[in-house]
Amino acid sequence: MGTGSIVGSIDVAQVTLYVFWIFFAGLIWYIRKEDRxxxxxxxxxVTGEYNKDPWLFLAQPKTFVLPHGNGTVSYPDYSRDTRPIPGERLLPRYPGSPMRPTGDPMKLGIGPGSWAERPDRPDQWHDGKPKIVPLRVAEGFDIAEGDKDPRGMRIFGCDKALAGTVAEVWVDRMEQMIRYLEVDLGTTASEGEGASARRVLVPMTFCVYKKARGAETVVYVHAITSEQFAGVPALASMxxxxxxxxxxxxxxxxxxxxYATPERAEPLL
Incomplete structure (x- = not known):
């Protein structure tokens, strides 16, 4: 065919390749929208500014029906986290610069202690009951024969001082594993006679078993000191x-x- 031909050098394989390129580009665009x-x-x-109309790479809201009668949620919902940040930037003009806590960093929810505002209801398994409960509630569950039973073990903080005694084990009934140790911190003289012992939960992922004097097995928690166990957030129900x-x-x-000790926030060298 003569000069100017628009089909003379195009065959089926080339058309197929172009169609694949267009499809793949559209697939990437769609996936990037859905993951946002x-x-x-x-x-x-730093400024708090954001693009309020990101029409190209943000999907239209989709409604999801939650199980066990927990209602519905729609995303994206364009809501912003309006909680004040309890810290000050070391380099105020630069996004992503480090922040210095402006209070007790153990309770401020900043840095490694930050948390998301998840629903204030238990995680549920297939029958709607709470997944994570103490063994005293989990019927049919117990520590497997041959495994260490931490109940009754003493628990120590990173300062190697006694924090309390493991009173109970909390299990995930769906995953069939220990999630938390319930620690009895005892009572202090200032609480008065007859005061009930306070109990807190310690995530099992922060616990290790160690051998103490006399071949006693104890639980060691590197994350916090023995005194800081008293500051563990309380539960509405045990x-x-x-x-x-x-x-x-x-x-x-x-x-x-x-932040458990001052030296942890300092450089190593």
């Missing part, structure tokens, strides 16, 4: 734990990895 349903549009962490309470309890121990 939560946490988008991004905002400048028969179950909500998703929000899980966030706060775990965040407290996460904060301890950096």
């Amino acid at each position: 349903r939560e946490g988008y549009p991004l905002e400048n962490d 028969e179950q734990i909500t998703l929000l309470e899980e966030e706060k309890v775990t965040a407290y121990f996460g904060a301890g990895q950096l």
Whole structure:
């Protein structure tokens, strides 16, 4: 065919290749839209500004029906986290610069101790009952024969001082594993006679078994000191734990990895 032909050098294989390129580009665009349903549009962490109409890369809201009668949610919902940040930037003009806590970092919810505002209801398994409960509530569950039973073991903080005694084990009935240790901190003289012992939960992922003197097995927690056990966020009920309470309890121990002692926040060299 002569000069100017628009089909003379095009065959089926070439057309197929172009169609694939167009399809693949559209697939990437679609996937990038769908993975931005939560946490988008991004905002400048210095000025707080964000693109309020990101029409190209943000999907239209989709409604999800939650199980067990927990209603519905729609994402993206364009809601912003309006909680004040309890810290000050070391380099105020630069996004992503480090922040210095402006209070007790163990309780501020900043840095490694930050937490998300999850629903204040228990995580549920297939029958709607709470997944994570103490063994005293979990019928048919017990420590497997041959495994260590931490109940009755003494528990120590990173200062190697006694914090309390493990009173109970909390299990995930769906995953069939230990999630938390319930620790009895005892009572102090200032609480008065007859005061009930306070109990807190310690995530099992922050616990290790160690051998003490006399071949006694104890639980060691590197994240916090023995005194800081008293500051672990309390639960509304000692028969179950909500998703929000899980966030706060775990965040407290996460904060301890950096803020439990002054030297942890300092450089190594």
